[in-house]
Amino acid sequence: MAEIRNYTMNFGPQHPAAHGVLRLVLEMDGEIIERADPHIGLLHRGTEKLAETKPYNQSIGYMDRLDYVSMMCSEHAYVRAVESLLGIEAPERAQYIRTMFDEITRILNHLLWIGAHALDVGAMTMFLYAFREREDLMDAYEAVSGARLHATYYRVGGVMLDLPDSMPQYQPSKWHNEKDTKRMNENREGDLLDFLEDFTNRFPGYVDDYETLLTDNRIWKQRLVDIGVVSPERAIELGFTGPMLRGSGIEWDLRRKQPYAAYDNMDFQIPVGVNGDSYDRYLVRMAEMRQSNEIIRQCIDWLRVNHGPVKVDNHKVTAPSRTDMKENMESMIHHFKLFTEGYCAPRGEVYSAVEAPKGEFGVYMISDGANKPYRVKLRAPGFAHLAALDEMSRGHMLADVVAIIGTQDIVFGEIDR
Amino acid sequence: MKDLLDRVVQVLGDKLVDSTISLGELSIEVTPDKIVAACESLSSHDDLAFTQLTDLCGVDYSAYGAEKPGFHWRKPRYAVVYHLLSVKHNQRIRVKSFINGDMPKIDSVVGIWAGADWFEREAFDLFGIIFDGHPDLRRILTDYGFIGHPFRKDFPISGHVEMRYDPEQKRVIYQPVSIEPRILVPRVIREDGFGG
Numbered sequence: 282m283a284e285i286r287n288y289t290m291n292f293g294p295q296h297p298a299a300h301g302v303l304r305l306v307l308e309m310d311g312e313i314i315e316r317a318d319p320h321i322g323l324l325h326r327g328t329e330k331l332a333e334t335k336p337y338n339q340s341i342g343y344m345d346r347l348d349y350v351s352m353m354c355s356e357h358a359y360v361r362a363v364e365s366l367l368g369i370e371a372p373e374r375a376q377y378i379r380t381m382f383d384e385i386t387r388i389l390n391h392l393l394w395i396g397a398h399a400l401d402v403g404a405m406t407m408f409l410y411a412f413r414e415r416e417d418l419m420d421a422y423e424a425v426s427g428a429r430l431h432a433t434y435y436r437v438g439g440v441m442l443d444l445p446d447s448m449p450q451y452q453p454s455k456w457h458n459e460k461d462t463k464r465m466n467e468n469r470e471g472d473l474l475d476f477l478e479d480f481t482n483r484f485p486g487y488v489d490d491y492e493t494l495l496t497d498n499r500i501w502k503q504r505l506v507d508i509g510v511v512s513p514e515r516a517i518e519l520g521f522t523g524p525m526l527r528g529s530g531i532e533w534d535l536r537r538k539q540p541y542a543a544y545d546n547m548d549f550q551i552p553v554g555v556n557g558d559s560y561d562r563y564l565v566r567m568a569e570m571r572q573s574n575e576i577i578r579q580c581i582d583w584l585r586v587n588h589g590p591v592k593v594d595n596h597k598v599t600a601p602s603r604t605d606m607k608e609n610m611e612s613m614i615h616h617f618k619l620f621t622e623g624y625c626a627p628r629g630e631v632y633s634a635v636e637a638p639k640g641e642f643g644v645y646m647i648s649d650g651a652n653k654p655y656r657v658k659l660r661a662p663g664f665a666h667l668a669a670l671d672e673m674s675r676g677h678m679l680a681d682v683v684a685i686i687g688t689q690d691i692v693f694g695e696i697d698r
Numbered sequence: 699m700k701d702l703l704d705r706v707v708q709v710l711g712d713k714l715v716d717s718t719i720s721l722g723e724l725s726i727e728v729t730p731d732k733i734v735a736a737c738e739s740l741s742s743h744d745d746l747a748f749t750q751l752t753d754l755c756g757v758d759y760s761a762y763g764a765e766k767p768g769f770h771w772r773k774p775r776y777a778v779v780y781h782l783l784s785v786k787h788n789q790r791i792r793v794k795s796f797i798n799g800d801m802p803k804i805d806s807v808v809g810i811w812a813g814a815d816w817f818e819r820e821a822f823d824l825f826g827i828i829f830d831g832h833p834d835l836r837r838i839l840t841d842y843g844f845i846g847h848p849f850r851k852d853f854p855i856s857g858h859v860e861m862r863y864d865p866e867q868k869r870v871i872y873q874p875v876s877i878e879p880r881i882l883v884p885r886v887i888r889e890d891g892f893g894g
Binding site for chain 2: 321322325327329330331334335336339365366514515517518519520521522531533538539621622623625628629630631632634641643645647649650651652653655656658660664665667668669672697698
């Protein structure tokens with residue numbers, strides 16, 4: 282009789298369903314997973330060590346590149362950590378702008394997640410739909426910061442610039458004639474807030490479309506229901522946060538429980554799952570997109586009527602205006618000092634966490650009183666989630682591993698740092 | 699915050715070495731030989747219920763305050779820092795434990811929080827801290843066959859070796875780094891209230 286043995290299979294790092302550079306070593310009994318051993322670190326850039334060698338302001342841009350689909354949320358945790366070390370607080374308008382862009386980021390992230398997740402499981406259309414909506418939100422990113430992805434828009438003490446008064450418009454070209462361009466520019470006539478308001482009016486309809494395609498879809502349910510079940514107690518023990526924790530039925534959201542920025546004044550609900558399986562986590566994220574849409578709406582309303590500074594007036598920390606710098610000797614010195622040496626943060630340590638789209642993104646920062654952080658530790662939500670991949674995939678089929686990676690919303694920029 | 703500290707003092711008793719409340723956060727220090735017992739009571743005691751380990755990381759204090767004249771770091775070189783979260787009471791706490799030696803060693807907390815597994819592997823990889831009792835202490839972030847612990851302060855930012863394809867030997871080889879390290883902005887510590 283032939284001897285039956287387990288065999289080991291290598292999955293990734295160059296596999297489209299590995300969401301980047303995940304290498305999985307799978308020990309399999311036929312098609313059943315006995316053990317999954319993720320090998321990570323293929324995207325390790327030593328962000329934390331790099332941050333130790335740079336003045337505080339110069340590391341903000343690195344934060345975008347951690348979780349490269351939820352850029353501004355990582356920036357938010359970083360600037361909040363520096364702000365609490367310095368003992369300053371951003372002006373109210375900046376807080377609302379940050380809240381609005383955090384939610385825009387959440388929608389951006391969830392859209393990419395639903396697109397990639399559905400594509401992994403076999404639904405091509407979702408990917409195309411999700412990217413169509415992402416385009417509008419990235420235009421909003423571009424309007425405020427000039428960059429579509431890596432914005433570096435949040436700064437210590439506020440945000441870089443106030444919201445723009447106009448949106449960039451399409452120009453006729455050999456691909457788009459006058460008439461096309463006019464149609465494409467219809468929602469770009471007003472300022473950024475008008476553009477976003479138009480988006481928030483359309484977006485719930487889009488989410489309905491996605492739900493029509495997926496929620497009751499038989500194949501989608503067959504692939505997700507009862508896959509990767511995590512009990513609530515176990516989810517806490519494993520360090521799950523964000524939708525992964527809420528999918529298991531625990532109502533825990535830092536925006537509500539430990540509010541920051543302007544979340545105190547926002548009216549929103551926290552969707553939670555019941556069974557803790559992949560399908561529930563899908564439902565939670567879909568509901569979250571609708572809630573984010575509502576929060577953006579509330580921020581738009583507030584930002585329309587309340588004007589004011591978007592940066593603190595302390596020029597040790599924020600750059601003085603260009604005109605001021607050219608006319609005023611003191612501003613000139615401030616500008617020079619800020620961009621050469623930076624500022625020294627008082628000795629101390631701080632842990633600041635935000636509810637990033639994937640879970641709790643935290644920055645633990647130690648300062649020894651210098652102009653550079655002494656130690657920066659970035660707590661990435663995906664790191665804890667991927668660590669549980671072994672436990673979640675045991676006993677499942679090979680194809681389910683792909684669904685579990687999808688449901689965990691893995692991005693290697695933040696896991697490998 | 700104050701009554702959380704009172705509860706912690708009550709529960710931990712003599713395991714607690716030091717505690718500070720600063721910037722709205724509570725940090726406590728525990729001796730390394732009592733870390734598992736302390737964590738056990740922090741997580742299981744009903745009044746504290748720190749059931750989630752949010753983060754665990756190593757810190758190398760060897761260059762702490764080095765730019766400040768006359769300042770000297772007196773505590774042991776390494777620290778392991780645990781950030782705990784109580785979902786039940788909505789509270790956070792930071793636990794620190796200082797350890798020394800070229801092969802610093804501390805007991806693993808994987809038995810208390812399953813999520814500590816990878817965090818301890820990371821601290822081992824980056825700082826060379828050995829977690830006694832960890833089931834699978836392998837490197838996690840650095841390359842296969844990497845030598846050294848890159849986040850220690852005596853490890854240069856550009857590393858020791860670089861990798862390239864050698865067309866003659868027709869394989870990837872390692873060689874000493876060719877990058878000249880440069881410092882664009884020097885590290886300085888200014889006295890309080892510098893510049894007004």
